[in-house]
Amino acid sequence: KQEVTQIPAALSVPEGENLVLNCSFTDSAIYNLQWFRQDPGKGLTSLLLIQSSQREQTSGRLNASLDKSSGRSTLYIAASQPGDSATYLCAVSGSGGGADGLTFGKGTHLIIQP
Amino acid sequence: GAVVSQHPSRVICKSGTSVKIECRSLDFQATTMFWYRQFPKQSLMLMATSNEGSKATYEQGVEKDKFLINHASLTLSTLTVTSAHPEDSSFYICSARFQLLGTTEAFFGQGTRLTVV
Numbered sequence: 001k002q003e004v005t006q007i008p009a010a011l012s013v014p015e016g017e018n019l020v021l022n023c024s025f026t027d028s029a030i031y032n033l034q035w036f037r038q039d040p041g042k043g044l045t046s047l048l049l050i051q052s053s054q055r056e057q058t059s060g061r062l063n064a065s066l067d068k069s070s071g072r073s074t075l076y077i078a079a080s081q082p083g084d085s086a087t088y089l090c091a092v093s094g095s096g097g098g099a100d101g102l103t104f105g106k107g108t109h110l111i112i113q114p
Numbered sequence: 115g116a117v118v119s120q121h122p123s124r125v126i127c128k129s130g131t132s133v134k135i136e137c138r139s140l141d142f143q144a145t146t147m148f149w150y151r152q153f154p155k156q157s158l159m160l161m162a163t164s165n166e167g168s169k170a171t172y173e174q175g176v177e178k179d180k181f182l183i184n185h186a187s188l189t190l191s192t193l194t195v196t197s198a199h200p201e202d203s204s205f206y207i208c209s210a211r212f213q214l215l216g217t218t219e220a221f222f223g224q225g226t227r228l229t230v231v
Binding site: 004031032034036041042043044045046049051089091093099101102103104105106107 | 120146148150155156157158159160163205207209216217218219220221222223224225227
């Protein structure tokens, strides 16, 4: 059974810092991996999707990498801003492709101090 | 990206009553939708996979008679929590996967906060 772990569970840093969030998964037979942002009491916003054949994806100040063989992904946030404060979730899709639900980690609760 | 709309966003109900939550894909057709549940400080857990025109597939430990899923059209799936009890209080969220550029990306509704009193 796939298990997803996110480290750290919580992180508080001053505004402007670059930071890295970590995600690991136990079964490397994945279809893709997504990073999401969740604000308190809200739904999920998709940030980045990495196909299993890809190594990284970038969107603005966000960069996500994937090392499928070692079961790891990182989300890099450059020049952090108070508006980046949220919970960041990592989720993987099984090798069944679009027919599968996602397996989520517990998330990293991020606070950016002004 | 694709839009998934879920409502209500919040509902409070009395113990023993039933609650229906709707999930719609607004600008695409979704033959498959997914329902998740999230308890405080826990990760989202997949409850069931909703298939248009056929029975839903439930994850281990999820009671199919308690959580009724209907996927009657390509844009609408509903989750009915029957005879709700306080332990069913949770955040329920639906998802649909949209195929784009050779992959399928998951999009989520806004979620429903259910409180059973």
